[in-house]
Amino acid sequence: MIEVKNIVKKFGAFAALDGVDLKVADGELLALLGPSGSGKTTLLRIIAGLDWPDTGEVSFDGENALAHAASERHVGFVFQHYALFRHMTVFENVAFGLRVQPRAVRKDEAGIRARVKELLDLVQLDWLSNRYPSQLSGGQRQRIALARALAIEPRILLLDEPFGALDAKVRKELRQWLRSLHHEIHVTSIFVTHDQEEALEVANRVVVMDKGRIEQIGTPGEVYDNPATAFVHGFIGESIVLPVEVYDGCVRLGGKQLNILADGVSPGLSKLFVRRHDMQVGPAGSGSLDGAVRHVRTFGPIQRAEVALSAGDGETVIEIDAPRDRELQTGDIVGLQPRRYRIFAAQE
């Protein structure tokens, strides 16, 4: 088990990590998700031993990892830009970690060859073993980088934006591939991403970070359906955000009372979060809100409509996703009712 306790890391006056606690169970595939500057890469580098925290603890199976340099931690690290050794063939890149082992535990040449072959088979690139990295595509390079990291049988595999430098199609393929690879070898893995879709699709658990703090830890379903904070709701999935006022257990938008419960949120200015597809569309007057359809685009099973709300100043425009059982037309007046929603007290 990997345990991180109360990590603080400052770069000058900027706190990259501001008191982070995290436990990673054996065999997990965990995503660190957050916008750039949220501290997710710094946390990954601290676990790897490539950066050092100002205060806090990192332990692997109860053993203090901070007492060891990166080279002694048995951590596989995969970089966004691959960081392959350009002067070595694919084979030698993968063999590197085996060749630099202390003589007492080092495999003999035949053993190294067998292990490299095994890894190249695992990443399905054994036919490239004599090429140089410059002769490979981005996706191939990243798979070789992964094979290289796995060669030392790491106790934990860390991936820093592993698909960040690849184009959309290759990303999608590699995502699925990574998940099935993890299913096959079960090495404890943490990967950093700013792409929520990637995190939700690949990881068993997602850690959402912002401004050097962990906002929420949960399964993809939990962070999507039950966001713990306004940040998580806004960051994961598309949300409609409306400024509301909570007063006497009622929720008001621009003076108009909405037919929803305040959910125990303390009185004052708040934000109402609704997923696009959780906004029920009906005839005018059927819901808490009325609005005029400004624009409709139809693709696949849904129609996405821009609706100008009549409440408030009449300038608030939201985007909703409606099923196609009832075609919307530009100019329609529709009634809207949030089916599922969350209210968070407005910060600042």
Add this chain to the structure above:
Amino acid sequence: MSAAGGRRSTLPGFGLTMGLTLTWLSIIILIPLAGLFLRTFELSLDQFWGIVTSRRTLNALKISFGLAFAAAVVNLVMGLIVVWALVRYRFPGRRIFDAIVDVPFALPTAVAGVALTSLFAQTGWLGAPLAELGIKVAFTPIGIFIAMIFIGIPFVVRTVQPVLIDLDAEIEEAAASLGANRWHTVSKVILPSLIPALLTGFALAFARAVGEYGSVIFIAGNLPNVSEIAPLLIVIRLSEFRYADATAIAVVMLVAAFLIIFAVNRIQRWAQTRIPAH
């Protein structure tokens, strides 16, 4: 531009620049070299061979090439250390040291020769203590060796420097995470990435030292067979009006220079196929 107007290059002016390039290279380089070869044809093969293999010529060539090679080896090692310190560490005066590396480039060679000679003469700042140890530098082959080191060091530093600066910090981190200690990282990852640049710098320093004249003749003592370099022998033959002798030696040096340039080219080509700049 119409399609019927024929194919126009997107970069016009090829004819003009190519013409100028050929003319210019011919006037500056090819014609003088051809003249040199033509001059040697005044000699029969036996005569040519006799001049080139005469004891004095052979010794001069041996001194020039042998000491230049040794000096280039020293520059390779010391240049690597200097460039490592300049690129990898931040210390007060780093910029000054960086500028000092260029002094041998900029200094007139005769000035360098005079300075080195007075420094290493038996009464000089460095020459006196060395003389007490029984080491005589000025007016011996050691003096030539030192002058050649002096003029060669910028070549190694300046060819390796940009490559080392561009070297990605991530590949060192990758090596560390794979369990490599510092020594493995340097010997298996960093140095191999620098080898093409190091070899190029070595070849350039070597070529420069072979042809060096100005700074060497002051400190060399110029005793035939002992401390007489090949370029000086050419000058001596010219002053004796033995032009054919002079050109015969010159041709040998020219061929050697070609071989060095060829080698440098091959190294760079080889490096580019293996390690393209991204």
